[in-house]
Amino acid sequence: MSGLHKDVKKRTFLGLLLAVLLFIVMAAVYLLLFARDPVASLSRNVMMVVTAALLVCAVLFLCGLFLAILSIVQNRNFKHLNWLTGKTLFLLYPLVVYCGRLLHIAQEKIQHSFIAVNNRLVANRTRQLKPGEVLLLLPHCLQNGSCAYKITRNADNCRRCGKCQVPELLELAHRKKIMMDIVSGGTLARQAILKYRPRAIVAVACERDLSSGILDSFPLPVYGVVNERPEGPCMNTRVDLALLEETFNTIFKV
Numbered sequence: 006m007s008g009l010h011k012d013v014k015k016r017t018f019l020g021l022l023l024a025v026l027l028f029i030v031m032a033a034v035y036l037l038l039f040a041r042d043p044v045a046s047l048s049r050n051v052m053m054v055v056t057a058a059l060l061v062c063a064v065l066f067l068c069g070l071f072l073a074i075l076s077i078v079q080n081r082n083f084k085h086l087n088w089l090t091g092k093t094l095f096l097l098y099p100l101v102v103y104c105g106r107l108l109h110i111a112q113e114k115i116q117h118s119f120i121a122v123n124n125r126l127v128a129n130r131t132r133q134l135k136p137g138e139v140l141l142l143l144p145h146c147l148q149n150g151s152c153a154y155k156i157t158r159n160a161d162n163c164r165r166c167g168k169c170q171v172p173e174l175l176e177l178a179h180r181k182k183i184m185m186d187i188v189s190g191g192t193l194a195r196q197a198i199l200k201y202r203p204r205a206i207v208a209v210a211c212e213r214d215l216s217s218g219i220l221d222s223f224p225l226p227v228y229g230v231v232n233e234r235p236e237g238p239c240m241n242t243r244v245d246l247a248l249l250e251e252t253f254n255t256i257f258k259v
């Protein structure tokens with residue numbers, strides 16, 4: 006899989022996820038002890054039900070985490086268990102971010118790690134896709150800030166003046182025969198997904214938008230490519246074209 010993922014620390018997200026799950030198990034054990042206290046007899050049954058539910062969830066999520074790690078380490082896809090793996094990562098994501106905040110870990114670092122974990126799992130799931138089944142979703146902040154042409158909904162309105170990377174991205178999409186759309190937010194992104202009905206998406210955006218997009222689109226696989234922001238957020242952003250092409254070549258084989 007070449008050097009696509011090697012620089013990003015997946016263990017940040019996976020470690021926090023494990024910490025969250027251990028906390029859930031400890032909470033369940035605490036409730037179990039509390040429920041056995043005779044003084045709390047009135048609430049005993051309720052506590053037992055809550056404890057049992059917590060333990061079942063914790064065991065399922067631990068299985069999901071184990072499968073995610075196994076899939077990453079062995080480059081394998083557990084086709085019939087993708088749902089469990091995905092649910093584990095996505096349902097516990099808010100708790101992972103909260104746990105990271107308590108430990109003073111930057112949210113962007115956690116998001117970066119989450120995207121890396123997600124990408125490895127997506128890569129293992131999407132090797133057999135055809136070009137026409139992949140949608141490249143781009144943010145409109147890639148467009149030069151002074152450009153007068155509206156390229157959302159129809160990227161071919163670009164006059165290819167060379168002030169931004171849109172012409173190269175159009176050429177890449179054309180050459181790889183993949184669908185492409187430029188969107189200004191979640192609503193347009195959802196409309197693009199409904200319009201093109203892809204089997205997988207390659208999305209370019211910042212860590213925050215990629216994380217929320219990956220979560221919103223589940224179970225549709227979304228491979229995230231973090232953009233470059235030489236002038237700060239949402240202004241004249243860029244994307245590593247070589248990395249994007251490598252993504253299509255080695256992961257989607259399109």
Ligand code: SF4
Pocket residue numbers: 148149152153154156162163164165166167168169170171172
């Ligand atoms: S390359 Fe296209 S999108 Fe970019 S500034 Fe020129 S006309 Fe606008």
